[in-house]
Amino acid sequence: MTELLAVAVITVLAVIAPGADFAMVVRNSYLHGRRTGLLAAAGVAAGVLVHVTYTMLGVGLLIASSTVLFTVVKLIGAAYLVLVGVRTFRARGEVTVDLERRAGLTPLAALRTGFLTNVLNPKTTLFVVSTFAQVVGPGTPVPQQVGYGLFMALAHLVWFGAVALFFSQERLRTLMLRAQKVLNKVIGTVLAGLGVSLAFAPSH
Numbered sequence: 001m002t003e004l005l006a007v008a009v010i011t012v013l014a015v016i017a018p019g020a021d022f023a024m025v026v027r028n029s030y031l032h033g034r035r036t037g038l039l040a041a042a043g044v045a046a047g048v049l050v051h052v053t054y055t056m057l058g059v060g061l062l063i064a065s066s067t068v069l070f071t072v073v074k075l076i077g078a079a080y081l082v083l084v085g086v087r088t089f090r091a092r093g094e095v096t097v098d099l100e101r102r103a104g105l106t107p108l109a110a111l112r113t114g115f116l117t118n119v120l121n122p123k124t125t126l127f128v129v130s131t132f133a134q135v136v137g138p139g140t141p142v143p144q145q146v147g148y149g150l151f152m153a154l155a156h157l158v159w160f161g162a163v164a165l166f167f168s169q170e171r172l173r174t175l176m177l178r179a180q181k182v183l184n185k186v187i188g189t190v191l192a193g194l195g196v197s198l199a200f201a202p203s204h
Contacts, residue, residue: 035165043114081195089188
């Protein structure tokens with residue numbers, strides 16, 4: 001019970017802490033509508049499952065313990081965030097409120113933005129690896145470990161799904177779209193800034 005509670009608390013705190021996933025879901029939700037935001041949230045959850053899978057296979061510990069591998073993952077993730085951030089910053093404020101019906105992102109592209117943002121984020125790697133290494137005991141049954149992993153992914157899906165629903169509300173979205181030139185620059189700066197800070201953060 002203590003182990004379960006620890007996993008739950010750590011997961012919830014990690015999920016609600018603002019970061020790249022949050023900025024990406026907000027960006028997709030207000031620019032492209034509810035469906036795109038929810039698909040981005042689903043992509044984030046899918047990314048968590050990837051982290052859980054390789055951690056259970058032992059690869060996560062290898063990445064966390066290898067400075068070279070961890071640095072490679074960190075730099076790729078940083079480059080992706082900077083790229084999306086720069087593109088968002090430079091985007092013209094020409095998106096209209098009826099974009100939901102003629103979405104600028106395909107469902108696959110929307111899913112991919114959330115997935116790549118999460119799966120290339122070494123902070124998620126450390127979150128999953130450290131949780132399994134420090135909280136989950138070596139004697140914990142594999143089905144129970146799988147359950148913890150599914151809970152982590154579900155928590156991300158629920159939280160970021162709620163974020164997508166909130167920022168895609170018609171009234172709020174209309175207001176945000178009217179100010180999208182400024183918001184694009186703010187969100188673009190945040191994403192690029194997160195990428196730069198990630199690139200220069202200590203490897204461990």
